Amino acid sequence: MTRSISSTSISYPNAKTLAPRRIWCTLIFTSTLLACAFGQSTETFPPPGQPAKSGTPGQFELIGSSLVSAQQIFLGTEDKVFFVDKVENNPAQINGHPAWASEWATGPNTQRPMDGLTNAFCAGGNVLGNGTWLNIGGNQAVTYGGDPAESQHGGGAYDDPDGRRSIRLLTPCDDGNCDWTLARDLTTNRWYPTVETLEDGHIIILGGCNDGGYVNDARQTNPTYEFFPSRGKPITSPILVNTLPANLYPLTWLLPSGRLLVQSNWATVLLDYKKNMEYALPDIPDAVRTYPASAGTIMLPLTPANNWTATILFCGGSNLQPEQWVANWNIPEFKASTSCVSISPDVSKRYVKDDPLPEGRSMANLIFLPTGQVLCINGARTGTAGYGNQSFAIGQSYADNPVFTPTIYDPNAPAGQRWNRDGLGSSNVPRLYHSSAVLLPDGSVFVSGSNPNSDVNVGKGIKYPTEYRTERFYPLYYNERRPQPVGLLKQIGYGGESFNVHLSADDLFGDVGNVKNATVALVRTGFSTHAMNMGQRYLQLESTYTGYPNGSAILHVSQLPPNPAIFAPGPAMLHVVVKGVPSVGVMVMLGNGKLGEQEIRAIGDLPESAILAEGDEGVSESQSGNGAMGRGGWAGLVWVVLVGVLSLLGSW
Numbered sequence: 001m002t003r004s005i006s007s008t009s010i011s012y013p014n015a016k017t018l019a020p021r022r023i024w025c026t027l028i029f030t031s032t033l034l035a036c037a038f039g040q041s042t043e044t045f046p047p048p049g050q051p052a053k054s055g056t057p058g059q060f061e062l063i064g065s066s067l068v069s070a071q072q073i074f075l076g077t078e079d080k081v082f083f084v085d086k087v088e089n090n091p092a093q094i095n096g097h098p099a100w101a102s103e104w105a106t107g108p109n110t111q112r113p114m115d116g117l118t119n120a121f122c123a124g125g126n127v128l129g130n131g132t133w134l135n136i137g138g139n140q141a142v143t144y145g146g147d148p149a150e151s152q153h154g155g156g157a158y159d160d161p162d163g164r165r166s167i168r169l170l171t172p173c174d175d176g177n178c179d180w181t182l183a184r185d186l187t188t189n190r191w192y193p194t195v196e197t198l199e200d201g202h203i204i205i206l207g208g209c210n211d212g213g214y215v216n217d218a219r220q221t222n223p224t225y226e227f228f229p230s231r232g233k234p235i236t237s238p239i240l241v242n243t244l245p246a247n248l249y250p251l252t253w254l255l256p257s258g259r260l261l262v263q264s265n266w267a268t269v270l271l272d273y274k275k276n277m278e279y280a281l282p283d284i285p286d287a288v289r290t291y292p293a294s295a296g297t298i299m300l301p302l303t304p305a306n307n308w309t310a311t312i313l314f315c316g317g318s319n320l321q322p323e324q325w326v327a328n329w330n331i332p333e334f335k336a337s338t339s340c341v342s343i344s345p346d347v348s349k350r351y352v353k354d355d356p357l358p359e360g361r362s363m364a365n366l367i368f369l370p371t372g373q374v375l376c377i378n379g380a381r382t383g384t385a386g387y388g389n390q391s392f393a394i395g396q397s398y399a400d401n402p403v404f405t406p407t408i409y410d411p412n413a414p415a416g417q418r419w420n421r422d423g424l425g426s427s428n429v430p431r432l433y434h435s436s437a438v439l440l441p442d443g444s445v446f447v448s449g450s451n452p453n454s455d456v457n458v459g460k461g462i463k464y465p466t467e468y469r470t471e472r473f474y475p476l477y478y479n480e481r482r483p484q485p486v487g488l489l490k491q492i493g494y495g496g497e498s499f500n501v502h503l504s505a506d507d508l509f510g511d512v513g514n515v516k517n518a519t520v521a522l523v524r525t526g527f528s529t530h531a532m533n534m535g536q537r538y539l540q541l542e543s544t545y546t547g548y549p550n551g552s553a554i555l556h557v558s559q560l561p562p563n564p565a566i567f568a569p570g571p572a573m574l575h576v577v578v579k580g581v582p583s584v585g586v587m588v589m590l591g592n593g594k595l596g597e598q599e600i601r602a603i604g605d606l607p608e609s610a611i612l613a614e615g616d617e618g619v620s621e622s623q624s625g626n627g628a629m630g631r632g633g634w635a636g637l638v639w640v641v642l643v644g645v646l647s648l649l650g651s652w
């Protein structure tokens with residue numbers, strides 16, 4: 001790919017267009033200089049190919065049995081899904097005890113057990129700006145049946161130390177040689193904490209409790225937040241103080257304004273973590289969305305069309321009143337909510353009703369597809385998260401009536417038509433409490449887990465066992481020929497020079513007009529647990545296009561908007577979507593790959609979109625080959641240099 005001064009910017013000056021061109025030549029020129037000066041990387045990926053395996057569009061495929069149950073999963077590299085389970089009697093062993101962590105290589109479909117080090121039961125997780133994943137908090141050491149162990153320092157039946165203060169780190173690898181390590185402990189216990197990545201690639205850790213139960217209570221709550229790397233003692237959060245008992249795993253998103261939206265039980269606030277201030281927003285309507293009501297939640301796509309404004313969607317959950325959060329009535333029969341509501345907290349304080357789910361659901365996972373549509377998968381029509389030995393439980397499950405058929409939300413569809421399950425088949429595997437899902441680079445969705453049991457519980461006649469069966473779900477685009485874009489950057493900055501992505505006539509399905517709808521999207525697939533994918537986010541980069549008479553085209557693509565609060569630094573998948581068909585994703589680094597303040601650059605301007613016809617002036621001259629410039633080109637270059645130098649001297 002050429003990254004010389006953009007040829008489109010310097011072709012054919014003429015009287016009519018000189019002035020605007022002059023301005024954006026300056027921008028391009030200066031941003032090129034800035035990019036050089038600050039060492040912005042221009043390394044690109046080889047074009048992604050076609051998916052390595054085939055699948056049946058709309059259907060699930062059982063791909064094997066996991067080594068540990070998938071309470072928590074994340075995509076760590078383009079090939080590897082990492083699992084973290086609670087400590088339990090999984091048959092897979094590591095270092096002389098049952099494994100509660102593992103790795104699944106999605107290409108070869110092979111696995112290896114990993115040492116989870118301390119009890120990661122209902123931990124939180126997310127990724128740092130430097131690409132290292134964190135798994136935070138957990139439960140005390142346990143023995144058979146999930147009962148407390150005699151020793152909190154290992155050596156019992158499962159040899160698991162207390163995990164409540166643990167910060168476990170994993171820098172994912174593709175050679176099978178990476179392992180979890182422990183950082184210095186948290187200062188307080190956190191079972192069920194939320195973890196969110198911040199503008200500087202550090203993370204904030206919110207909430208949790210000391211020793212669990214169906215819900216939280218005043219005796220054991222930890223209504224505080226703290227940071228990693230540490231910024232000192234935990235800070236008390238009023239919303240977490242005021243929202244007992246359903247305040248575990250508070251639903252939290254970094255907003256483009258730099259504040260955090262925190263939704264807990266019925267309450268909502270904006271948290272300014274830099275000033276330790278909370279600002280009340282209205283209560284959420286219709287249902288409790290936090291654990292154990294466990295709605296599906298997601299920040300909708302941030303796009304040029306919505307000016308990268310964050311809208312958070314909450315779907316399902318359970319309309320339980322405060323006195324009902326006790327496990328002494330028939331919870332598994334209680335109908336889950338169908339209600340979907342959204343809020344755009346940076347621009348409006350109001351919750352807005354959205355199209356309801358086709359059926360009530362607790363524990364739905366909302367998973368981004370590379371198209372920006374949202375797959376709603378897993379969960380139950382009745383009951384809630386949680387388990388116990390009460391007689392009303394189904395086995396030990398507090399939920400019943402699994403939903404086996406996914407449904408897809410299209411944020412661009414008109415109201416009333418956003419949910420659609422046309423062409424989607426069903427799974428045979430109930431995915432209830434402690435199930436998870438994550439998007440894979442080929443656009444299929446990895447689905448695993450479900451374990452409403454205090455310890456491994458498998459065998460005949462068990463309705464909701466400890467689930468190891470693992471599936472891939474293939475969206476309808478799965479078997480289409482995928483675009484193979486050339487020129488995808490390995491590292492994307494906050495602002496900076498635009499880059500060119502080449503699409504062949506085949507990539508455009510034989511119609512250059514399809515480039516008009518082509519989009520370039522970043523997806524952070526997130527850390528999946530308890531019907532949340534912490535850190536999950538979708539952003540469409542700004543782009544324009546030039547289509548050529550031979551049917552190929554170039555997408556001119558801006559880097560990220562110059563604000564890391566819109567999309568925190570760290571790894572993400574990059575896809576080009578043509579006619580609703582995504583390229584196989586490549587894993588890019590957003591920001592400089594380091595913890596700390598990110599460099600912000602001026603946004604380079606983009607050429608105007610055009611589909612050139614045969615004989616359009618300049619096509620052959622300015623675009624043919626790399627660097628062959630006609631007379632107009634040289635004249636343009638002189639302009640650029642002159643104007644650039646003048647502007648640098650500050651006389652413009």
Ligand SMILES: *[C@@H]1O[C@H](CO)[C@@H](O)[C@H](O)[C@H]1NC(C)=O
Pocket residue numbers: 128130131132169171229595
């Ligand atoms: C990322 O930062 C953390 C915290 O400083 C550190 O432990 C980890 O090794 C870093 N990862 C990489 C890949 O540099």
Ligand SMILES: *[C@@H]1O[C@H](CO)[C@@H](O)[C@H](O)[C@H]1NC(C)=O
Pocket residue numbers: 144145146147388389454
């Ligand atoms: C629940 O039942 C399981 C299986 O019988 C048992 O191992 C466990 O100790 C029980 N837990 C509680 C809290 O009673």
Ligand SMILES: *[C@@H]1O[C@H](CO)[C@@H](O)[C@H](O)[C@H]1NC(C)=O
Pocket residue numbers: 256307
């Ligand atoms: C887009 O958002 C930014 C702040 O993030 C604001 O400065 C700008 O005015 C907005 N543009 C439009 C067209 O609303």
Ligand SMILES: *[C@@H]1O[C@H](CO)[C@@H](O)[C@H](O)[C@H]1NC(C)=O
Pocket residue numbers: 516517579580
């Ligand atoms: C492509 O974009 C046009 C105009 O924005 C729109 O009418 C059309 O529905 C889009 N097609 C697809 C397949 O998204």
Ligand SMILES: *[C@@H]1O[C@H](CO)[C@@H](O)[C@H](O)[C@H]1NC(C)=O
Pocket residue numbers: 548549550551552619620623624625
């Ligand atoms: C199509 O035309 C463009 C612009 O002239 C050129 O860069 C590209 O190489 C051509 N592609 C093919 C396959 O001929």
Ligand SMILES: [Cu+2]
Pocket residue numbers: 121122434530
């Ligand atoms: Cu849990």
